Amino acid sequence: MPRPADPHAREALLRAARSEFARQGIDRARVGDIAQKAGLSKGAFYLHFASKQDAFREMVQRFIGVLEEHAARRKEALRRLQDELQGAEPGRARAAGFEGECALDVEVLDALWRNREVLSVLDGASAEPHRPLVSAFRQRLRDMLIGDVAERQAEGGLRADLDPEAVADAVFGVYETFGHRMAGLREKPDLGGWARTIRTILYEGLLPPPGCTVPAHAQDVSRRRGD
Amino acid sequence: MPRPADPHAREALLRAARSEFARQGIDRARVGDIAQKAGLSKGAFYLHFASKQDAFREMVQRFIGVLEEHAARRKEALRRLQDELQGAEPGRARAAGFEGECALDVEVLDALWRNREVLSVLDGASAEPHRPLVSAFRQRLRDMLIGDVAERQAEGGLRADLDPEAVADAVFGVYETFGHRMAGLREKPDLGGWARTIRTILYEGLLPPPGCTVPAHAQDVSRRRGD
DNA sequence: GAGTTTCCTGACCCGCCGGTCAGCAAAGCG
């Protein structure tokens, strides 16, 4: 009669793996330390995973699943929001649309917060032999984002004079930097505030809005200065 | 009479080191391979550097120097541009200012292009024991950027209602993603186009500009949809 | 309680590689 595997072993090993990967990087993380952290042995690790790299692969695949789930839910929620706001007065629709979208962004940021160790690990895994897996992961996210942007541009929601790939990369970059910020925090930040800031920067840009009290001369010239 | 060191040895070793670091990551890069790539021996490597980590540190410090030099030159060039555009008609000043700034951005992007291997290395060095050095490097860049943003906000060039740290992080994120793009390219991209695209996204945001032909209703609702 | 099967353990093996060092030779002066 076969002995059933400890149902928690695999999860514990994965949790320990990502913690050690985040702390030491994949290459320097030791299987012995991972197993010990999980309360198991090296042999147990190798029962569940073919190799360290295998554990890393599963960690990434799970994270992809999380992000794709969020993307699907967000898409559907945006559609429902759009339907709800039809017929509403443009001003109210705009404000409610913005807040609604920010609320959805908060969910994504929350998922990033809960997976901030994974973000750290992925950060430090851009060289061989991890590169193919991480490149594929990034490209998958990028493709999702590019599709989104192109769709929004086609329906007039985003300016259509910019290359969707460039836009997607800019958006990706902003989220990634905010993801980095999470790595260094002990407590959950104000994700609502982050969502509004990110959305404002991405939608409206960094220039002062029209009607600003700065002298037109100073504004016209310094306005084109950069970061 | 002391034998002078080969004047090219250190440079050759650093070039080889960054190439191998970019390819394999610091931890998996082998000193034997680095030395061989430089046309020298392991012993020669250890004559010039205390350790692999030491070579990495010098690589990062040189890159900081490059970026700081560019930041200083850019600051000075912007000041000169500002003086030149004083008294000019606002419309012309704005357009000329934008193009002038893009030209300066091209120089920064060019520096990133020439150091794209370093960008790759830094990408993959976020775990211990490299973390302190890389975090310090990033924080230094971030501080420069935050200072810039705060200054621009104070003089009305950038909208002042956003946290300068958040703005700096967003800008940093965008440049970083475009830096990533460079890693995968064989030939220099159209940096002028990149500069304009980045500047447009950061200054004006992703929403369609006023006067767009999309129906107001569709625009008002879908306008608040996101990435 | 006995028997069977599988899970888990942790000692072990082997290859790898960072860093060392004895010795060779290049550089340059007198």
Next chain:
DNA sequence: CGCTTTGCTGACCGGCGGGTCAGGAAACTC
């Protein structure tokens, strides 16, 4: 050319750690 000093070489050493495996024990059925 001889001598001195230092740069450079590459064999060597020792520690490390990925992965293996023989054996113990847990799980479960009869």
